Amino acid sequence: MELSTIYKPIREDLIKVENELRSVSKVDFPWLSELLVYSLSGGGKEIRPALVLLSGKLYDCNLDYLLPMATAVEVVHIATLVHDDAIDKSPLRRGRPTINEVWGEDKAMLLGDYLFAKAGELAANTRNLQVIKLFAQTIQTISSGELNQAFSAFNLEQTRQQYLQRISSKTASLFSTATESGAILSQAPEESIKVLKEYGYNLGIAFQIIDDILDFIGTEEELGKPVGSDLAQGTLTLPAMLLLECYVEDNPVKRLFQNRDKQENIELAIKLVHNSSIIEECYAVAADYCDKACCNFDLLPDCPSRRALMELADYIINRKR
Amino acid sequence: MELSTIYKPIREDLIKVENELRSVSKVDFPWLSELLVYSLSGGGKEIRPALVLLSGKLYDCNLDYLLPMATAVEVVHIATLVHDDAIDKSPLRRGRPTINEVWGEDKAMLLGDYLFAKAGELAANTRNLQVIKLFAQTIQTISSGELNQAFSAFNLEQTRQQYLQRISSKTASLFSTATESGAILSQAPEESIKVLKEYGYNLGIAFQIIDDILDFIGTEEELGKPVGSDLAQGTLTLPAMLLLECYVEDNPVKRLFQNRDKQENIELAIKLVHNSSIIEECYAVAADYCDKACCNFDLLPDCPSRRALMELADYIINRKR
Numbered sequence: 085m086e087l088s089t090i091y092k093p094i095r096e097d098l099i100k101v102e103n104e105l106r107s108v109s110k111v112d113f114p115w116l117s118e119l120l121v122y123s124l125s126g127g128g129k130e131i132r133p134a135l136v137l138l139s140g141k142l143y144d145c146n147l148d149y150l151l152p153m154a155t156a157v158e159v160v161h162i163a164t165l166v167h168d169d170a171i172d173k174s175p176l177r178r179g180r181p182t183i184n185e186v187w188g189e190d191k192a193m194l195l196g197d198y199l200f201a202k203a204g205e206l207a208a209n210t211r212n213l214q215v216i217k218l219f220a221q222t223i224q225t226i227s228s229g230e231l232n233q234a235f236s237a238f239n240l241e242q243t244r245q246q247y248l249q250r251i252s253s254k255t256a257s258l259f260s261t262a263t264e265s266g267a268i269l270s271q272a273p274e275e276s277i278k279v280l281k282e283y284g285y286n287l288g289i290a291f292q293i294i295d296d297i298l299d300f301i302g303t304e305e306e307l308g309k310p311v312g313s314d315l316a317q318g319t320l321t322l323p324a325m326l327l328l329e330c331y332v333e334d335n336p337v338k339r340l341f342q343n344r345d346k347q348e349n350i351e352l353a354i355k356l357v358h359n360s361s362i363i364e365e366c367y368a369v370a371a372d373y374c375d376k377a378c379c380n381f382d383l384l385p386d387c388p389s390r391r392a393l394m395e396l397a398d399y400i401i402n403r404k405r
Numbered sequence: 406m407e408l409s410t411i412y413k414p415i416r417e418d419l420i421k422v423e424n425e426l427r428s429v430s431k432v433d434f435p436w437l438s439e440l441l442v443y444s445l446s447g448g449g450k451e452i453r454p455a456l457v458l459l460s461g462k463l464y465d466c467n468l469d470y471l472l473p474m475a476t477a478v479e480v481v482h483i484a485t486l487v488h489d490d491a492i493d494k495s496p497l498r499r500g501r502p503t504i505n506e507v508w509g510e511d512k513a514m515l516l517g518d519y520l521f522a523k524a525g526e527l528a529a530n531t532r533n534l535q536v537i538k539l540f541a542q543t544i545q546t547i548s549s550g551e552l553n554q555a556f557s558a559f560n561l562e563q564t565r566q567q568y569l570q571r572i573s574s575k576t577a578s579l580f581s582t583a584t585e586s587g588a589i590l591s592q593a594p595e596e597s598i599k600v601l602k603e604y605g606y607n608l609g610i611a612f613q614i615i616d617d618i619l620d621f622i623g624t625e626e627e628l629g630k631p632v633g634s635d636l637a638q639g640t641l642t643l644p645a646m647l648l649l650e651c652y653v654e655d656n657p658v659k660r661l662f663q664n665r666d667k668q669e670n671i672e673l674a675i676k677l678v679h680n681s682s683i684i685e686e687c688y689a690v691a692a693d694y695c696d697k698a699c700c701n702f703d704l705l706p707d708c709p710s711r712r713a714l715m716e717l718a719d720y721i722i723n724r725k726r
């Protein structure tokens with residue numbers, strides 16, 4: 085199913101979020117404005133704002149508060165991408181040169197700072213102290229997950245538990261804050277807030293596992309960046325972990341992490357993963373999280389938004405980009 | 406007058422802020438904790454938290470809200486230092502190796518992100534929506550000021566107006582938010598909030614001009630970093646602007662910004678500034694801002710905190726580090 089079909093219950097609201105994003109770029113300072121226009125118009129999947137809106141629409145939603153929050157989660161997501169790309173010195177993102185590639189790492193760092201703060205201001209526009217605090221804590225969780233990843237780079241001694249901890253911080257936390265805050269802002273009952281928060285968390289874990297799979301099996305065109313980027317950065321993802329378990333002695337990931345024949349070993353790792361059951365296994369893990377995401381959905385009101393959230397879980401497993 | 410004497414009316418409260426800062430370092434993730442302990446224990450002058458506390462103490466202050474705000478402004482200040490040092494690739498800050506020097510630029514970027522978000526959470530603990538929003542906007546102003554500086558680096562065509570605009574964004578904005586929020590959180594009357602906000606703004610401008618002077622006339626020991634750092638980064642400050650006006654044709658700043666004989670021209674620029682009336686002129690500009698800062702103080706209640714704010718303006722002009 086296409087995202088645009090899934091997003092049907094919130095089509096008009098997502099257009100409003102896009103307008104909000106455009107108005108973020110409207111600042112007096114021309115250099116900043118140029119950076120904002122460029123970074124905010126990358127054409128993402130808008131999953132995080134959709135999660136805020138769909139969760140909110142299940143209940144008594146007030147767009148005056150839901151829209152700034154939906155915009156805030158997208159802005160914070162973009163801020164993390166800008167900083168990640170600068171850290172990784174990535175030249176491409178979504179098929180376009182990155183901010184660091186065009187303007188340099190210093191500008192990328194400062195633009196990211198601006199975007200984080202703008203997201204904080206948008207979250208403050210919800211006028212809900214619980215949501216504002218949750219949002220600030222989520223950015224701390226994301227940064228600490230990214231720090232964890234940076235400190236673990238090229239370390240072969242990592243457990244699956246540590247992997248899950250890391251993707252929980254760097255990805256699932258924002259997904260769960262999106263659904264939780266959508267529910268809080270729409271006065272959902274406590275039990276429903278919990279169901280939606282857990283949906284977001286499990287969906288986020290599945291989303292990141294699929295991201296990590298695609299880094300092995302996608303094409304550069306689909307990914308909008310080179311295949312094998314995670315390995316190149318020394319990030320040990322689930323497929324790479326399973327590959328390490330398969331070939332204990334002679335392993336390209338091992339050689340790569342010991343800084344030997346980088347490109348050759350990335351290609352070999354990708355080939356070995358392709359010719360094994362690793363991808364299937366990873367998909368099974370992701371599918372489990374998607375099932376878990378929706379397992380308490382009978383506690384939520386039966387409506388188009390609930391259906392859309394279920395379809396989104398299905399989309400995430402099958403996505404190619 | 407020593408800072409510790411000026412801070413007398415808030416001595417105990419500043420100790421509480423220091424305890425709050427220490428508790429920010431208490432996180433489960435050991436790598437992050439190490440970075441936080443290091444960055445938060447650099448021993449700054451605590452001027453920004455002092456401004457929150459002194460402004461608040463003039464009125465009906467509630468420490469439950471004032472303390473988190475005082476901590477928030479210090480944390481955000483430290484976050485900007487961490488990012489600035491990473492951008493400038495500075496090896497030293499306050500006489501110690503910087504985060505980027507010890508742990509690398511990637512860790513510095515992520516630590517700064519974490520600190521900005523922690524500051525946002527602390528600001529949210531004030532439970533005052535106006536203050537929370539003001540704080541988020543201030544971080545945007547600071548980032549846009551830093552971006553302005555980055556885009557203007559090594560550009561000789563800058564007006565004094567542009568210099569003031571830049572230091573207003575990157576420094577005075579946080580000073581004025583500190584005093585304004587202290588006043589707001591203590592239910593100060595509108596007129597007093599305005600007086601304190603303007604005091605903070607003018608004090609911040611003076612503070613930055615003095616900082617820019619010290620970069621020429623200080624010693625490495627006093628500054629905790631090399632002399633002439635601004636010139637080395639291509640940042641045109643007030644003393645450098647005046648030097649450009651003095652020697653229109655043959656000028657070391659000009660040659661330096663055209664990327665010629667870096668160290669030699671920095672030393673020559675410092676020497677020329679020393680042997681001119683430029684430093685005196687810059688001090689006169691800073692002193693004007695300090696006078697302006699306190700010019701409406703008779704509208705504030707006459708109490709130890711008001712006296713301390715006046716003494717602080719005096720301290721700022723005379724400081725050597």
